[in-house]
Amino acid sequence: MIQEGRVKINRQVITQLGFKVDEKKDRIEVDGCRVRLSPGLIYLLLNKPAGYLVTMDDPQKRKTVVELLPKLKTRIFPVGRLDEKSEGALLFTNDGDLAHRLLHPGYEIKKIYQVKVKGFVSDQSLASLEKGVFVDGRKTAPVKAVVVSRNRRSSLLQLEIYEGRKHEIRKMFYSLGFEVQKLRRISFAGLTIRGLPPGRWRYLQPEEIIRLKKITSLKKP
DSSP: OTTTTOEEETTEEOOOTTOOOOTTTOOEEETTEEEOOOTTOOEEEEEEOTTOBSOSOOTTOOOBGGGGSOOOSSOOEESSOOOTTOEEEEEEESOHHHHHHHHOGGGOOOEEEEEEEESOOOHHHHHHHHHOOEETTEEOOOOEEEEEEEOSSEEEEEEEEOOOOTTHHHHHHHHTTOOEEEEEEEEETTEEOTTOOTTOEEEOOHHHHHHHHHHTSSOOO
């Protein structure tokens, strides 16, 4: 970002890597947006494996994602949900305002899933998915569906969606007569699990946090 001339300190473009700043006095901008330190705010991405509940506490003492997260002094919470059988990208933060915006349908946050389905999913079924199917009495929003591979026994698809209804993808395929065998979210709001093994987590990079805030400021719900 610095080498691309996207960073300004006190309204001057900085191209020197390792340039020192005083966060209490200097004005820092990235892509024209001022960056302010937010003490105590945490943002981390987990590659959730199957078999873990997305909850911070379970009275029945089942396995939860808390077991996979670092021990922090500040309480964080998941942004959205993945069911127990599902895997993939799951964001955690204590930034309530950002979490609300990322989950609000008015901001149309993109989510990408890899879905393994039992049986051969025809082009006709894909067309139905893309147009929207009825789930719980309400039609789903259009999705983008791409075939990764398919045969008589199973189909591997990639879905790009903007909704976040509970068990939506499983119910979408069920409405067409298919059973989802494996569901993995590979991207959430542009955050990917590439290079992040199942069960591992990482803190977001500053530029990722800036981008999340930028995309949730473009539209008003």
